[in-house]
Amino acid sequence: MKDAPIVWADDAQTGAARHISEVEIGLACHCVCTGYHATMEAVNPKNPNPKHRPYFRHDKAPILEDCARQAILKATIKTLMESTEIELPELLIKGKAVAQDGMPFEAEVTEQPQRMKIQNIEQVDVADVILTMEHGRQIYTRLIANAKWQTEGPKQTQHAEFTIDISDESLWDIDPQKLRQQITLAPRMKRWCSHWHEDDLR
DSSP states (O other), rough: OOOOOOEEEEEEETTTTTEEGGGSSSSSEEEEEETTTOBEEEESTTTSOSSSSOEEEESOOOTTTTHHHHHHHHHHHHHHTTOOEEEEEOEEEEEEOOTTTTTTEEEEEOOOEEEEEEEEEOOSSSSSSEEEEESSEEEEEEESOOOOOHHOSSSSSSEEEEEEEEEOOTOOOOOOOOHHHHHHHHHGGEOOOOOTHHHHHO
């Protein structure tokens, strides 16, 4: 984890997430670590032919294990807050059923993935947001930056809920456009915890 590259940091003045491609070199980036607020130094930003991939490092303090994870959480929240649509994942419901002749069998029904417009986004905390979709329904959305955070059940009962798994470190140093595509459109990263049609499907 300590070797995961850090390509996101916080603007020292505004607190906004900044990608390494958006800042000036060295301490002129004017950024701090998302997790521990240490002054950051930008290495190789805007270099068209770098020998090493651009990244942030602490100016003086050591890089800690959780720095990259906190940075990708902040970046993903920023990405979601700027998004106008999202691909909702497939919902698969399995269960036991009984045929007309009385024989039991395994049954399943699927709610297909669906791309929907986002009307509003409300940040709940560092890893959770509430999405209000075009039809007015709300979805509690949890970001999973550590596989240990995965739980089987929903975190709350007021809204439908799904998770977006960003625990794969290969996502942590991609550029903002690719991150947006992965977060908003890639269905494999999302998993429903509860769904507004779940009872009807069952």
